[in-house]
Amino acid sequence: MYEMIAFYLFSALTIVLFLITVMSKNVLYAMTSLASGMVLISGFFFILGADFLGVVQLIVYVGAVMALYSFAMMFFDATRDIKEKNTPASLIFLLGGLSALVLVLMFAAPIHSEAIQALYPIHDGAGNAQDVGIVLFTKYLVPFEVAAVMLLVAMIAGIILAGKKMDQSLTKDTSVDAEDEILIQKDAK
């Protein structure tokens, strides 16, 4: 019963929040609603018994990723409303609606599950984190290490891409002086 209430509540909230993310003109609103949506998604994970995944979701998404976004936003002058020429609504609703319809139809259909069996079963006694740890460090060790390297590479890439010429203002109109400044810097080197 609680599960049902929680599910419907989370579902409704997530959908609304994500719709705001997608539709809002203001970056700040969009980001805030995205962050809240992600918190609620971690709620889904907790309902589903994936405790560790929920915690990771909170730490990585809500903690790290959203922090990154908020820092990035500061470069891009977040207070301004975003002026963009959006794609015609009819096309969006046609495609989005159609994909939603098809996916829902497919998922609503009964799944023939005789052939599906658990390769790495969840044990009742052990905690979720323990199970996850065992599987992650045995079967998925190599992908795990690769993912670690990938994160390292991404970090270095992010630093290099974003870190160059941080002394220049990004929000100022840089059409004339920035060019000169760069030239001056080059000369100085």
Added chain:
Amino acid sequence: MENLVYIALFAPLVSSLFAALFGMSPKKQFVGVVASVLLGISLVASLMLASYVYTTGNTIHVTMMDWISAGDLHIPFGFVVDQVSVTMMSVVTLVSTVVHIYSNGYMDHDKSFNRFFSYLSAFVFSMMVLVMSDNFAGLFIGWEGVGVCSWLLIGFWYHKEDVSREENPSISPSWAANEAFIMNRIADLGMLVGLFILYWNVGSLQYDEVFAALPHLSGSILNAAAIFLFIGAMGKSAQFPLHTWLTDAMEGPTPVSALIHAATMVTAGVFLVIRANPLFSMTPDVSYFIAALGTFVAFFAASMALVNRDLKRIIAFSTLSQLGYMFAAAGLGAYWIALFHLAAHAFFKALLFLGAGNVMHAMHDELDIFKMGGLKKTMKWTYIYMGLASLALAGIPFFAGYFSKDAIIETAWNEGTLVLWLILVVTAGMTAFYSFRQVFLTFEGDERYKQYGIHPHEMYKYVLIAMSPLAILAVIAGFFKEPFEHFVTALLPEYHMSEHTHHIAWLLGIVVLVFAVGGIALAFKKYYKGLKRDEALESSWYYKLLANQYYIPDFYEEFISKPYAMISEKMWNSVDMRIVDATVDGIAKFLYETGDGSRKMQTGNLSNYLNWMAVGAVLLLVVAAVSAAVIG
């Protein structure tokens, strides 16, 4: 011994590749010398192999490598040196070596000197593959290889323009080359079908396996295989009705005519019949047909040679005629006699052609014997050589042709096929007549060439010396008949005359001799003193019939070439242009227009691309859903 086999086989290839290096450059004398030396090496290796096989009686079988191995089909690059192939190897390399040396002199002034040697050596290599292969597939490769080289060499002077058939019966070298090639393709189809039949029923193309399996096959299959293989042999050996290419092939340089179109390649058909003798021995009907066809061609070709005025064409007709003799012998079961005549014929016919080449060289490429005469003063040695060769060809006693040709005629008597015997005897007389008609018209009588302002001169000394082995062999080859029989019947079926034939052999010999001497005497009477044109004879219908080769080339032209060209034109206009081309053009146009239309998608705006991507993704989703609904 294995090394000798490879040396004999690959020396010509090396020579060809070496000459090909200089193919585009102007004449380099050393190319000819190197090619001749390499061919000489091949000759020495072949002779050593021959003496090895002769003394020990062993055969050498080498497998160089696997060539085709696919499923049940297994064809190695194997070579066999046995009594038959070593005979062929010796003959081929001997004649080729002489021809190579000869070509140094003959092609002296030709700007494509190096290219010529490249082709000529390539031909020898192909011919060696043909005779040495231990399976039908290798034989076929050599068969096609000599065909290609023959095409290259007939069309060697490809730059000559086409002229009308009245002016030159073979139109132009390229025309003649194409004719030869196409005629051979037609026959090769037959040969291929024959090979397929054998492979289909035996499951192998190795000679020994095929021959071992023959007794288990049904008569109709054997007949079919024999007929189709013989069709291939007919093309290569220019038997009726595929004979027209051989005389037209005389457009090639004369050494080529001597090597390819007299001594070696055209005998490949006979070689095939001899090689496949177990097959042909089991199909008496086909063999009899071969004998009958051979006899017919012998007579038919000799009749055309009687009136021809072209020096090389006369010899070409005589080659045809002699090939007919060989087929007659092979068809009658006397395979070793066919092989013996093949070898003997190679010597004197190559000599005859090379002599003709000397005359041509001296007469500045004039070939009409009516415009020659009295050349013996300036060309004594050529006269002697050609005279010897003609004596051998005519079958005068103690020359090579006497032993081999008489044996064939004797065989015809022995088999009781008296009609064939009679035709062959008459043909022997005709052979003697046309050979000496040609010799006398060329070398004796009044000097008609003077009115054409030609100053003949004798060929280079070294060329004449190089020809001497052929001349010696043309004279003495016949004396090796007994050892030769002993040698090759180790492999080929023995053939003995019956007691009765043996007794009257001397009588039969005299009959043939009477005809031969009669022919020579007639030629002597008519032409020795000089040319007396006989208008009444020349305008008679039979003279015209013979001079025009029984109108067969015209017949082919009118009833095969022209309708074929017409059909091709129709097909080109209606089928190719309207259907095939239109389809291809349509596809291209469709693609072009689609591209033109879809180019508008390429706006450069990432957002548009994303939209298109989403459209695609949704479409795929729909397809997945629908297919899941339909299938699942």
Added chain:
Amino acid sequence: MIGLSHYLIVSAILFSIGLMGVLRRRNLLMLFFATEVMLNAVNIAFAAISHFYHDLTGQMFAFFIIAIAASEVAVGLGILIVLFKKHGSLDLDDLASMRG
């Protein structure tokens, strides 16, 4: 009772919302937000399947997706900053340099 289908349907709806965002937005930052939405929608589906089939594989994939999303954000934001420095805008309509 809440079954697997419920979760999958929610996931599908969220995914479609993300897709609509991708289609609609012209601002690169907002496009990033929309892709995050799509990734999260998929994660729900994985976690749900993992739960209902008692198999940890689904969760493993969700972990890796999170890892990839994190790296994507790190690199992507770096690129955005460079782009912004260069063009002074993040609007895709201003970045049409690949016009065919």
